[in-house]
Amino acid sequence: MIVPLSDAVAEHVHDGDVVALEGFTHLIPSAAGHELIRQERRDLTLVRMTPDVVYDQLIGMGCARKLVFSWGGNPGVGSLHRLRDAVEKGWPQPLELEEHSHAGMAAAYAAGAANLPFGVLRGYRGGDLPARTRVATVVCPFTGEELAAVPAHRPDVGVIHAQQADRRGNVQLWGIAGVQKETVLASKRSIVTVEEIVDELEPRPDAVVLPAWVISAVCVAPRGAHPSYAAGYYDRDNEFYVAWDTVSRDRETFLAWMQRHVLDTADVDGYHASLVAEETTAA
Amino acid sequence: MIVPLSDAVAEHVHDGDVVALEGFTHLIPSAAGHELIRQERRDLTLVRMTPDVVYDQLIGMGCARKLVFSWGGNPGVGSLHRLRDAVEKGWPQPLELEEHSHAGMAAAYAAGAANLPFGVLRGYRGGDLPARTRVATVVCPFTGEELAAVPAHRPDVGVIHAQQADRRGNVQLWGIAGVQKETVLASKRSIVTVEEIVDELEPRPDAVVLPAWVISAVCVAPRGAHPSYAAGYYDRDNEFYVAWDTVSRDRETFLAWMQRHVLDTADVDGYHASLVAEETTAA
């Protein structure tokens, strides 16, 4: 149940899988994404409402064949240059897009978690998106009203980051919880990285608890949500998001950065050590 | 915003309304139900997953024309005799039933809260219930699979009981939360009775917070969930549920009991005082 992240990725994530690494600005599972890159997963369909830096990295390193998403940017900074390069210029390979609205993505995850084949919402009305994505119409059998239907998300693997697990593998996260519960419950398999293992999960306000028996693997990854934050553990690294704009703008700079900080490091501790080392050198 | 319960009922609940007083074994809004009886509301369509004692009282006192429900009993004890008398013998008046499963009721509330005209579920398959209730089939536009659809609950008034409100009318309840959030959000108007008003709502584990702006009226009703319980305030009155079996079995005994404890009392404090007085006399 509680295994090293490298083992969990090796066992549960295969080339060609549909993988959702979710986190809504908080608790983004970056360490798990880096491990996918280290293990050179290919042809993934990546799902996420808000792909940001770690998705930019996965796309730029050639792990992804397709992206299913609703907003792909560097929050507060601007574009994701690797995402743009893949879409606009096909580098390092073309990236198929399946684009939704947030409401549609959320409904698709909730439907998946509920083992329904589709989610229903008032959405996708007018505009150019409906013609470009997977959406259909359902008619209310009672009122005759037309509503939008989105196909449920049922990823092969759901990956999230949480603050804590206990020794049996029960997981607790708190603060902004996004679609993480739905991601785990909608997925065939799931990996949860955590800041730490504790003896006892202390009940907290605004907590989501996922019992061990809905999770495939729990892995310890301290600071594993960097550059996002983990409430109660560390703050968002706002400077990193700004710096990423520069790093990611150029293909060679990006590849060299990924080599130094991800490919040449063994795990999340190595990743952070490499960042510290670089800062020290630069200073 | 924070008003006497009698004013809230007078303003927000009208004869003929669809009213959902919800509580899943915990935080049952009995005091509000008693006020409906005192004010002699008639022709109500009562909605509730688990109608128990207070619904038995409303039905026996002739407030209800129709019941929409999924399980109507005296939990751990047996039948609701007033409910049975209305259904089996039409006393004090016939009661129309719209019967669902728990899953269907829950989906109908969730659909109502989400402003959708219907809820979708895997349910109502086989058996005799589908022919006896409002359920329809929807077909998944992606897989062709058939699923059940239930019409959304959109009560005129949703009524719940909670532990606390702050002075602005924000409400917090904790512990088993049932469908109370959905009941308030699905309803056109809503009344929340609370154990007490506090200066500040302290965040708690397993809490549901409803902001003042989704609630029509907040009313103080200490011990207003009797004979059910309010976590952190008082326990379930298990003896009352057992005693209710005897009280409710006979029409005259029932009417006399309601006269003494509800009609002849002004509010929840009077109700409790009358129960204590009776115990003292009996002892």
Next chain:
Amino acid sequence: MSMNGDRPYTADEMMAVEASRRLTDDNVCFVGIGLPSLAANLARRTHAPGCTLVYESGTIGSKPARLPLSIGDGELAETADAVVSVPEMFAYWLQGRRIDVGFLGAAQIDRHGNLNSTVIGPYDAPSVRLPGGGGAPEIALGVDDVFVMLRQSKRTFVDELDFTTSLGDNVRVVVTDLGILEPRPSEDGTVELTLTSVHPGASADEARAATGWDLRVADDLAETEPPTENELTALRALETKGRS
């Protein structure tokens, strides 16, 4: 609670013990109040401490120290790993097929394990209006294995239900006060509930006499293992532990 001849346990205790034995450490189990709750909590205190109890009130992983008096008992929330809303319970957890075993009771059962908890008599003019299905219709089809606990009599084990509340497709065992019924294929290929074990002191004839259809008896009819000392001690500790 009736005494069970001169045996040192009641019929209810036999039922609870036998049902508890069918739960494993890995089960996630949807529990109702009464005998099912007793059985599931007993399993946790004997051979299956890892068995997870889920109550439809939204409590997941409850570990009550005393037997709950309602499915929404405060103790269930306080000792739970997680408490979720009722819509979430039915959508994400039951419909999401996260629960593998469900207990059901009823007023009537037929040979296929179909259950009636809705009405006795016609639906529109019932002689007895029962509480209704509650969670049963979706539990019956939403878990892998349904365990039914029901006292056996011609009134409850009927040839034809007055109303079909839930389907018997996933009913794996019916534990009664007289014995154990399990679905077994007959010579003509149809599967129906068959008496596979009788409890100590009960007989196949007694069971047949308490059944409203022509009850099949298994060729390899067994006698149920009586409750062990350990099982009875654990069971009674649960039953007598009052509200603190």
Next chain:
Amino acid sequence: MSMNGDRPYTADEMMAVEASRRLTDDNVCFVGIGLPSLAANLARRTHAPGCTLVYESGTIGSKPARLPLSIGDGELAETADAVVSVPEMFAYWLQGRRIDVGFLGAAQIDRHGNLNSTVIGPYDAPSVRLPGGGGAPEIALGVDDVFVMLRQSKRTFVDELDFTTSLGDNVRVVVTDLGILEPRPSEDGTVELTLTSVHPGASADEARAATGWDLRVADDLAETEPPTENELTALRALETKGRS
């Protein structure tokens, strides 16, 4: 942030102040990051302290002491009345029509208030792939009043959108760095965004020159009230308050 001639405030500050003025004490307001968040938080610190801020990350009633840097900023959760999941936010709160005002930005706007935040160029071969709609399509139709904040230029105020991400049906005002556009019916009965006010120092001609369609100017064109001392002080306190 560009200076605004010799006026003691920037164009962004004028935009934030003007947008904030349109919020009332009773509004429940869906807020994004950047100028909308600045405007909404300013309203709470000036004339509309009761205005409720809702962020799509699930925080309801956030009262941030400093300006959030992302819509999922921890401060937003810590100061919220309630934190809900993202599916609940979109289903119960936005779709449930509990939110009356929504702020939107975009890369392009047309005369009907339709917005593009998806692509520049063809969808299948874009010259610029923008982040995408996010919450915008459903916010645009799920609130009563949409406020758009967008700097005005021929590149952003276009005759024809490259892609329609969200519809303009509920757009009540567009606050730009030059002035205010509101939907107004013209002689021929069609409603389109019309310049109704220019900010101090800006002119109708300047606004027309920064618009890719033939911009209508209201007969009763007003001049926007400049930021008051009080507004500027409150605004700058918000902007400069750093992370503790």
